Amino acid sequence: MEKSLISLGERTNCSSWNYCGQRLATGSIDGTLSIFDSPEPDSSAFTCTSKSKVHEASVEKVIWVPPEYGDAVACICTDGTFSLWEEVEEDGQSLKWKLCKCFERTAAVVLDLQFGISISNLRMVVAYSDGHVKVYELLDPLELNKWQLQAEFQNVIDSISGFQKPSCLSASISWSHQRSESFQSSFVLGFNSDLPQFNSSKVWEFDEAHQRWLPVAELALPGDKGDQVYAVAWAPNIGRPYEIVAVATNKGIAIWHLGLNPDTDGRLSVDKVALLSGHEDEVWQMEWDMSGMTLATTGSDGVVRLWQSNLNGVWHEQATLESTP
Amino acid sequence: MPGRVPDPGNALVPFTPEVRDPVVYTIHHGLRRPVSRLSISWSRGNCLRVSVLCQHDNISESCGDASGNSNEEIGGKVVEVKLSSEHGEIDDAHNRMIAYGSVSPFAHLQSRKNYVSMLSKMPMPSSSYHVDWLEHVMEYSKDINSLLGNPKLPPSSGIEDPKTVLKMVEEPTSLKAAWELMEIFYVDKQRQSWLPERLVDWLAGYDSLLLGTESTTVHSKLVDLQRELVNLQATEDNPKYWEGISSALAVGWLEIVVKLLRLHGSYQLDQLGNREAENGLVEAIAVLVSKMPLMRPELRDGSLGECYKTKPDFVKAWEKWRGQITKLDCSGFWVMCDHHPTKEGLKNMLQIMLGNVSGLNSATGHWMELFISHLLYVRPFNMGLEGMYNLAQKCMQSKQMFKNDSLMGLFLGILGENTEVVLAECSRAFGPWMVAHSIELLTAGNNQAEILLHEERYNLGGISMEELYRLVYAQILSSHALTSQIAPIYLASCSKQGMVLLEILLYKQAVQHNQTLLKNLEICRLYGLESISSDIMKIAGMYHWKHGRKGCGVFWLQQAQDEIRLNRIAHQLFDFVGKSISDESFKRWEGLIELLGSETRTAGGLEFLHKYRDFKKSLQQIQGGKVTDATRQAVDSLMLLMKNPSTPQRFWLPLLHDSLKLISWPGRPLLNVAQTNVLLIKLQGLSFARLQPNFSEVDLPPHALSSVRLALATNLGRAILEE
Numbered sequence A: 001m002e003k004s005l006i007s008l009g010e011r012t013n014c015s016s017w018n019y020c021g022q023r024l025a026t027g028s029i030d031g032t033l034s035i036f037d038s039p040e041p042d043s044s045a046f047t048c049t050s051k052s053k054v055h056e057a058s059v060e061k062v063i064w065v066p067p068e069y070g071d072a073v074a075c076i077c078t079d080g081t082f083s084l085w086e087e088v089e090e091d092g093q094s095l096k097w098k099l100c101k102c103f104e105r106t107a108a109v110v111l112d113l114q115f116g117i118s119i120s121n122l123r124m125v126v127a128y129s130d131g132h133v134k135v136y137e138l139l140d141p142l143e144l145n146k147w148q149l150q151a152e153f154q155n156v157i158d159s160i161s162g163f164q165k166p167s168c169l170s171a172s173i174s175w176s177h178q179r180s181e182s183f184q185s186s187f188v189l190g191f192n193s194d195l196p197q198f199n200s201s202k203v204w205e206f207d208e209a210h211q212r213w214l215p216v217a218e219l220a221l222p223g224d225k226g227d228q229v230y231a232v233a234w235a236p237n238i239g240r241p242y243e244i245v246a247v248a249t250n251k252g253i254a255i256w257h258l259g260l261n262p263d264t265d266g267r268l269s270v271d272k273v274a275l276l277s278g279h280e281d282e283v284w285q286m287e288w289d290m291s292g293m294t295l296a297t298t299g300s301d302g303v304v305r306l307w308q309s310n311l312n313g314v315w316h317e318q319a320t321l322e323s324t325p
Numbered sequence B: 001m002p003g004r005v006p007d008p009g010n011a012l013v014p015f016t017p018e019v020r021d022p023v024v025y026t027i028h029h030g031l032r033r034p035v036s037r038l039s040i041s042w043s044r045g046n047c048l049r050v051s052v053l054c055q056h057d058n059i060s061e062s063c064g065d066a067s068g069n070s071n072e073e074i075g076g077k078v079v080e081v082k083l084s085s086e087h088g089e090i091d092d093a094h095n096r097m098i099a100y101g102s103v104s105p106f107a108h109l110q111s112r113k114n115y116v117s118m119l120s121k122m123p124m125p126s127s128s129y130h131v132d133w134l135e136h137v138m139e140y141s142k143d144i145n146s147l148l149g150n151p152k153l154p155p156s157s158g159i160e161d162p163k164t165v166l167k168m169v170e171e172p173t174s175l176k177a178a179w180e181l182m183e184i185f186y187v188d189k190q191r192q193s194w195l196p197e198r199l200v201d202w203l204a205g206y207d208s209l210l211l212g213t214e215s216t217t218v219h220s221k222l223v224d225l226q227r228e229l230v231n232l233q234a235t236e237d238n239p240k241y242w243e244g245i246s247s248a249l250a251v252g253w254l255e256i257v258v259k260l261l262r263l264h265g266s267y268q269l270d271q272l273g274n275r276e277a278e279n280g281l282v283e284a285i286a287v288l289v290s291k292m293p294l295m296r297p298e299l300r301d302g303s304l305g306e307c308y309k310t311k312p313d314f315v316k317a318w319e320k321w322r323g324q325i326t327k328l329d330c331s332g333f334w335v336m337c338d339h340h341p342t343k344e345g346l347k348n349m350l351q352i353m354l355g356n357v358s359g360l361n362s363a364t365g366h367w368m369e370l371f372i373s374h375l376l377y378v379r380p381f382n383m384g385l386e387g388m389y390n391l392a393q394k395c396m397q398s399k400q401m402f403k404n405d406s407l408m409g410l411f412l413g414i415l416g417e418n419t420e421v422v423l424a425e426c427s428r429a430f431g432p433w434m435v436a437h438s439i440e441l442l443t444a445g446n447n448q449a450e451i452l453l454h455e456e457r458y459n460l461g462g463i464s465m466e467e468l469y470r471l472v473y474a475q476i477l478s479s480h481a482l483t484s485q486i487a488p489i490y491l492a493s494c495s496k497q498g499m500v501l502l503e504i505l506l507y508k509q510a511v512q513h514n515q516t517l518l519k520n521l522e523i524c525r526l527y528g529l530e531s532i533s534s535d536i537m538k539i540a541g542m543y544h545w546k547h548g549r550k551g552c553g554v555f556w557l558q559q560a561q562d563e564i565r566l567n568r569i570a571h572q573l574f575d576f577v578g579k580s581i582s583d584e585s586f587k588r589w590e591g592l593i594e595l596l597g598s599e600t601r602t603a604g605g606l607e608f609l610h611k612y613r614d615f616k617k618s619l620q621q622i623q624g625g626k627v628t629d630a631t632r633q634a635v636d637s638l639m640l641l642m643k644n645p646s647t648p649q650r651f652w653l654p655l656l657h658d659s660l661k662l663i664s665w666p667g668r669p670l671l672n673v674a675q676t677n678v679l680l681i682k683l684q685g686l687s688f689a690r691l692q693p694n695f696s697e698v699d700l701p702p703h704a705l706s707s708v709r710l711a712l713a714t715n716l717g718r719a720i721l722e723e
Helices: B093-101 B103-122 B129-147 B175-189 B189-210 B218-229 B239-250 B255-262 B277-290 B311-329 B340-353 B359-363 B367-377 B385-398 B406-416 B419-443 B447-454 B465-478 B482-490 B499-509 B513-528 B530-546 B550-559 B561-574 B581-596 B605-621 B629-643 B651-660 B672-691 B703-722
Strands: A002-009 A014-015 A023-028 A031-039 A047-052 A059-062 A070-077 A080-086 A094-105 A110-117 A122-128 A131-138 A143-154 A168-175 A185-193 A201-205 A212-218 A229-234 A242-249 A252-259 A270-276 A285-289 A292-300 A303-309 A316-322 B023-028 B035-041 B046-052 B074-082 B293-295 B304-309
Touching: A002 A014, A002 A031, A002 A070, A002 B023, A002 B046, A014 A059, A014 A201, A014 B046, A014 B074, A014 B255, A014 B277, A023 A059, A023 B175, A031 A059, A031 A292, A047 A094, A059 A110, A059 B367, A059 B499, A070 A185, A070 B255, A080 A143, A080 B447, A080 B530, A094 A143, A110 A185, A122 A168, A122 A185, A168 A285, A185 A229, A185 A242, A201 A292, A229 A285, A229 B103, A229 B189, A252 A292, A270 A316, A285 B035, A285 B561, A292 B035, A303 B046, A303 B513, A303 B629, B074 B239, B093 B103, B093 B129, B093 B419, B093 B447, B103 B129, B103 B419, B103 B482, B129 B419, B175 B419, B189 B218, B189 B359, B189 B367, B189 B406, B239 B255, B239 B340, B239 B359, B239 B367, B255 B277, B277 B311, B277 B340, B293 B311, B304 B311, B304 B513, B311 B340, B340 B359, B359 B367, B367 B385, B367 B406, B385 B406, B406 B419, B465 B482, B465 B499, B482 B499, B499 B513, B513 B530, B530 B550, B530 B561, B550 B561, B550 B581, B561 B581, B581 B605, B605 B629, B605 B651, B629 B651, B629 B672, B651 B672, B651 B703
Parallel strands: A110 A168, A168 A229, A316 B023, B293 B304
Antiparallel strands: A002 B074, A014 A023, A023 A031, A031 A047, A059 A070, A070 A080, A080 A094, A110 A122, A122 A131, A131 A143, A168 A185, A185 A201, A201 A212, A229 A242, A242 A252, A252 A270, A285 A292, A292 A303, A303 A316, B035 B046, B046 B074
């Protein structure tokens, strides 16, 4: 039933597929970025076409840049730095992965980073270990080295909490998939930290009129706001009258419905429709399929689980994938 | 409030929120070391890719060998898991054949549906619409049915082995059996009055599929018998012979019964004399069997029985036939029959034909066979679905069979008039293809099912069940390269969410291969998906631009009408201004300007670039010290550029530096006093501008400015003298 596609090199630490599933980027603990390609469309034979040393420290996460901006990835390293690498051909030389931008090291460590496309712009949200969030904007769509810091804020709703300094172990960001012009760009973000008010997942939306980011929804019930968030995933919406966001905390995986239209205070209605338990401990990753009907999750129990809603809207575990040698 | 987890008692669908245990898949990654992490990613459709990463060994012991690729240990595996529940009895290639074949009947029916719904909006009498519609669906059903396998009855050949009672044909599939069941009950309303006979035919085709449950079937019994017949001399002495005959009779396979009877030993020429009475009885029954009245419009080719189309005719014939059986049962000839097994066997046949329940029970194996035998001999007159459902329950009880396979589950769902059960069985046993296509059968002329399947539900994200099942099927189609091209046809029939899913699907296609790119753009054009089409072209443009195929990149960005990127490209072209560039790269640069230039609305700077290109070109054409047209052209271009306000100031010096050989032309000066003055004023402006803090220095030799100034001054002097 399963088909083996690639054997990964030793010390591989993370992997990520590009938009069309024909390139895989992996990062290793010795700071190498490897790219695997399949020469033919729809072929399942992949070979390593590039290996570049991107950093001294281990690569923790590789994230692809949206394809409208070329073939490029962001690498987050354990020492808290991150850099952008792209594949280009310059001056008649052969194709090469080269560094476009290395973001300077700060006191805080980068935990997660995700790209989102607004109407005509590429935005990058970066979450740091001190609970700060930075939003960068690309100035030139042809050059991935020209970024501008557009906003910096903390994942809290009231400003008083912002004076505290949390220490965060992990963060998870997921952009909304809406790309039409009538929708503002928004993302959801949650932390796993030692300060409860930073943890709960909040939906941030860009207020075009005042050029600022506003929290428009909080995806946690009053008693659960301090729960550590392991992962968030915003489902693609192919036409539902509500958005679906999955939030994994130490209590399980919650499925949230998010209203499309804000109330008078600008807040979106939220409704927790399910709490799924299965992964006993930490949830590592959550991925929605392309229709937003099936959620795939992995966790520290080493199992992949697939979740679906039945015809009555009841969410349940539809399949389990166990790995064996 | 909508969206809350529904109370099962108050659910929209009166269907228990059946939550089955999750299906367990096992991924064999073949890695020796313990796994440290799994990473997942959805590929197209319902393919999931799982990266299995190993725990790292102690780094210090292996870090000495950084280059040893060959003996590098495997640190992880990436596997792809296909999560489809396609029907297991059909191989992939056949599945794809069915998928391809069903596109055109499906699309045809959809377009008819659209036409009908358009007509129904007009003020027109639509009494005949219902009948017509069923005919359309019937045509659709027949088309699909023909894809699922060959006709179950082979053409009868002229010469037949008399001992071949059971013709071996292609193994029937339960998918086809299920489709036909649904066709019989939901679409073929015209022949509804002959329903029992249609079920008899159905069983004749698919009885072998009922095997695998706890009992033997009539089919398996006859297969055994067939094997033995070849070696058997006195067939009538073998109890299996009689068992086979009565079983075949019980389920109405009359031709087989008669054929088997004619193998009776009493027909042999040497026996005929002394077994006359016995033979007479055998023949009498063979004749009775072959004259059995059947309520059906026509007989299958080569089959026996007498058919009656209407109920009164049938009832009359039935009474008469039964009378003949009773008469034979009481006949005096039985005393003269010495052969005991024959007498027993024939008497048993009479009991079956008279509808003796225990006789039927022992002659049949599976409950479905018992059910059919009841329809044939106990209750030969039509009964409603409810009656059939009760009968089926009774048959299951008397056969002690309570576990049902997918086919029987579907059958019971149909008899129980429970659309949800039918759908659930179709989905569970036969997969998304079946559900997506059989919905057309379910809703044909059935208002209740139509409401159920067409009602838009909040729980499903505002779509109907029909649309949901089509989306699910399209997603499965999209997971395979060979079937992904037909997914758009199904998505197009999903009015609410199909197009957005199609957009996502198209966005996820690779752009580097031109052929697939063009195919995808054609799909965009067909369905009017302009925005995604422009996204795809943007991606293609950037891909080529970044990968060194600049011209191709510009072409696709122009197709995408991506003003922002095109402007940026135009600005990048400025970088060439004033640089001494090789012929080769000048050609490339010129080509790009040419490409960009066809779009007049882009960047105002393009006007400058065009003039600069003309200037540069004529400059290159200048040879030796002779004044030619090219020289004059170059001077004109230079002047045009320098006078034009759209020429950026930062290019003044590069331009003048480029023109040094014009300014300091050997022999007579090329620029007159006025022209030289213009250039000197510009140079003066430039000198002032250099004092400004935000002035950006151009990448030119340090003495560029002074050498230009010197050349201009010299030229001015010479021009004054000339004039």
